[in-house]
Amino acid sequence: MTIKHATGIHHVEFHTTRPQNLIDIFVQTYGFVLSATRTTCDYSQWLLESSQCKLIISTTTAVAEKTTEMNCSQNHYEILTPLLGDETTRNLVINRDTAFNIALAVTSVQSVLDRTPDAQVLVSRRKAVDQYGSIEYACIKSCIGNVVHSIIDMSQYSGSYLPGFLPITIDSSQEQKTNQNLLSTIDHVAFAMPRNSAKVAIEWYENVLGLKRFVINQEDDPFQGFTVRVGSM
Template sequence: MEDSCVHHIEFSVRDGENLQRTLLHQYKFSLAATRVNSRLKQWVLKSGSATCLLTQQISSENEQVQDQYFVEAGEVFDGAINKSSGQIDSVFNVALKVKNIASCVEKLSRSGVKILRPVKKYNDKYGEISLAVVKSCIGNVVHTLIQDENYSGVFLPGFNPVDNVHNNDLQLAQSSLVTHFDHVTFACDCGDSDRILEWYSKCFGMKRFMMNSDEDEAKGFVIDTEDIGLRLKAFEYWKCAETGLSLGNHPKSIKFVVAEALANQGPNQVDTFLHDHEGAGIQHVGLHTEDIIQTVSRLSDNGVQFAEPPYTYYTEVGKYEEICDIGQNVEILRKNGILVDAEADPGETTGDAQSQNLRYLMQKFTKPLFDRNTFFLEVIQRVGARGFGSGNITALWRSVQAYINSQEKQADS
């Protein structure tokens, strides 16, 4: 199984048992490891190289948590995370692999980054890892940094493998619907995207990339319609040998997208996220699949609820021809609510698509996973394309907005 620069993504949840059942039975992740102590329960779930860590705190409200890995979402939230009314379920930790953790943390410290957990070594019978935790500049987001080239265990020292899953990567990959994390999207305050891009460039050596040919370098990709006012900008790893981050401009390296509402446009889904999440944070994660039609169909059969695209999407001028030109069936895509964009990225192609001169991507959003309109997932298949299609972006975000509007109407009635 191929690696990626993301080691895992961590969820802080109130009901870990329920979420792990959802990921197991609906999304067909596999339970790889668990860990339980007096303060928390944790579940490690894998699909391909995508690894999710679910953390449920069980300590009392006033107990100081000093676990070797755990960083409570609330303790790093700017302004605290709903301390008056209880926890908010949140995806708050994108753990990154690094090549030289000591020099990486030293550089981050010199740049003024808050070090939440200093570098420390941990080991078990499978080897040794070095780990540190740093605070991002976005809301409650943190990054666990992990150097693990001398570790062969399922996850991290201290976690108990489940059902002899150790060294069973081939079987896990064959049963997975998802191959890896494609991207992480942050929702931030209006006007904050440039500060975030500057921070990640300075601290992690990440660089801006154009999402598609319609994007303006200064303004980003802007959706300014009657029902949506949104600005998106994206960045990714590069020159990883210099920054110490693993795998860089690899087809499976992570991309980050920053979403902010346009000023004076009225409420939209980014504002809804900021309100319900009580601050900026991770709004959604893209899960890459090699066959989105089969994956979406199976996920739907398993009970996953999706935010459906506008029906008119498939009747837009040129869309039918575009879909046929890349060899896809319009009716199958319409039936499954899958969006396709053949102009997703003007840049270089990869894999079989290069020889066929095909370059496109297909996408669909789920409804929120939690009881608030905050975090959701995206299913995405890339065929040669590295960016994000302008037509898909508008349709995808419109599907989310339509769902949120329907929820608000139900609440008012």
């Protein structure tokens, strides 16, 4: 699908119960650099970069079920605390190893929210502020599994990360060793879905985010899509 109301993928967020293992994989195998971090009473996060690719690795604490938004600065980008504090959304991340948040950079958060009043808004439109300016953001639930989408307007922000993240300083020799930039951008995101369920998802993304379907290859059927055959032909 091509994106109409969004300007691209801002970052992909993973939740894991073993953060160091996942960080090591991205750094040592794929050449990502650990650039920033943040810690709250309820979770820790690490931001990894490779050229224009940004990943956030998150892990919740043992007491995260009792979280309240009072634990976090009102000026910081804050998605996890509302999710963890709500019994209906807590299981999206708690005790799971999962890529769950495909965050999109948008030109107007409110325009996305206004497209369809039926979208499940998990975090209403908010502003986060630091010395580099401000961002507007919200979070909506996808129709697919435990996937959510942060929608972020970065137009008034000059910082490299997100409000609340603190940069990690590394010495020049380590930076030269790790900054391989093996990956330049995130081209697309693929969802594995039950057979015959893709049409509903396509319609949801068209209606809510203004995305449009694009043809994968010459065998892509308008109705059946591109069939991936596994095993003998």
